[in-house]
Amino acid sequence: MLSMKVMSNSSEKEERCNSRHITWFMKSCFPTSHHITTPTTITIIKPSSHVPTTLSSLPNDIVLDFLSRVPSSSLPSISLVCSLWSRLLISPDFIHLRRLRYLLHHTATAITATQYGFLFATLLNNSWNSSKFFLSTCNAISLDDVYNILSHARVVSISHWVYVVGRNAMLRCDTWTSSVTLCRAMIFPRKKFAASAVAGKIYVAGGGSRSTAVEEYDPVSDTWVVVTHAPRRRYGCIGASVDGVFYIIGGLRIGSEQNELSRAASGAEAHAAYASSMDLFDIEGRVWLRSRVVPGGGCVVAACAAAGRVYALTSHAVELSFWSFNARRKCSGRGGGAFGEWCRIKSPPLPALVRVDTRLRFSCVGMGEKVVLIQVGGCGGEVRGSKEGYVLVYDCTTGEWDRGADLPEAFRRAAYVGVEC
Known part of the structure; x- marks a missing residue:
């Protein structure tokens, strides 16, 4: 009896326990108002078919805009x-944007050859700063060839690159990386020719007795092509460019023949001395323009372009004169088909001991709104101020000359060019 009672109590207790568990389970399945929570909204993001924009997919004008701010x-x-960015950095549009943001500096650069490569000296803030440029190991050119290339070369700058255009070879110097690489040579060998850069390309003329071809070099494709033929064969001429026009200035006459363009010119201009005349080639229109000779005759010994004008230093029997030619296309001359006018301006204040003879040599470099005149020959004695390397700076705005820092001794008889970088 006792055992049955115990079992009965145990069974009843177990039943009550199970009932409580079931009740708790039922309550958990049907929660009261105290247990109801705010439902969470789940947003399902569907995969998009739109491809994210990358720098390579941006238009070139947008890429140019942010590159110009670097x-x-x-x-x-x-x-x-x-390669795209490398090409954009040498494009005329990039240079134009940098110029608008005042991020470009105009400098005069002297280049000479050394046993290691090229040595550069840059004139900035009336001080010369030197830097070395080494030949790339992949170049098939020796250091001995560097001296030969530079001895009869013309130097042209495009953006931060300086091109040394030699008779049978051409080298490109990168002012950012201080490296030198070999480029394709001109089609026709030349010596003492005219060279200048227009719209990101290099143009050369003169310096050859067998051809009057004017060649164009494209830095992107590294190719030379003949674009036209010059009306005169010149030797020892000087190149300059303003407002899309390639100027071939001065020099000696080669041969006695003249082509049709020269014969079609007026009698006074056709028989004028080459030493005081210049030919003008419109790059975009691919036509030759006519220009007047430098008034008063004389021989052009140095010339360059600066501030929208062509400046020429001429030598007469006993004196030097300095001239300015208005080269902006919107200006028109009074006659003869020329769109500019010559104007004689203040002559450079050279030392009294400078010899005005056939040994007189100068180099003229355009540097923004200034003209840098470097005396490289024709000096007498060792009197201070009369030796080679004497530098004068002409301000195109004020029309005044100032004394510049003397060229370092290592850069005498160097090549000179204006660089904007």
Whole structure:
């Protein structure tokens, strides 16, 4: 009896326990108002078919805009990102945008050859700063060839690149990386010819007795092509460019024949001395323009372009004169088909001991709104101020000459060019 009672109590207790568990389970399945929570909204994101925009997919004008804002110290690494950016950095549009943002500096650069490559000296803030440029190991050119190339070369700058255009070879110097690479040579060998850059391309003329061809070099494709033939064969001429026009200035006459363009010119201009005349080639229109000779005759010993004008230093029997030619296309001359006018301006204040003879040599470099005149020959004695390397700077705005820093001794008889970088 006792055992049955115990079992009955145990069974009843177990039943009550199970009932409580079931009741708790039922309550958990049907929660009260205290247990009801706010439902959470789940947003399902569907995969988009739109491809994210990358730098390579941006239009070139947008890429040019942000590249033009990069500091100069970062441009060397930027040029190594891809071939497209490298091409954009040398485009005329990039130079134009940098110029608008006042991020370009005009300098006069002297280049000479050394046993290691090229040595550059840059005139900035009336001080010469030197830097070395080494030949790339992949170049098939020796250091001995560097001296030969530079001895009869013309130097042209495009953006931060300086091209040394020699008779049978051409080298490109990168002012950002201080490296030198070999480029394709001209089609026709030349010596003492005219060379200048227009719209990102190099143009050469003169310096050859067998051809009057004017060649054009494209830095992107590294190719030379003949674009026209010059009306005169010149030797020892000087090249300059303003407002899309290639100027071939001065020089000696080669041969006695004249082509049709020269014979079609007026009698006074056709028989004028080459030493005081210049030919003008419109790059975009691919036509030759006519220009007047330098008034007063004389021989053009140095010339360059600066501030929308062509400046020429001429030598007479006993004196030097300095002239300015208005080369802006919107200006028109009074007659003869010329669109500019010559104007004699203040002559450079050279030392009294400078000899005005056939040994007189100068180099003229355009540097923004200034003209840098460097005396490279024709000096007498060792009197201070009369030796080679004497530098004068002409301000195109004020019309005044100032004394510049003397060229370092290592750069005498060097090649000179204006660089904007």
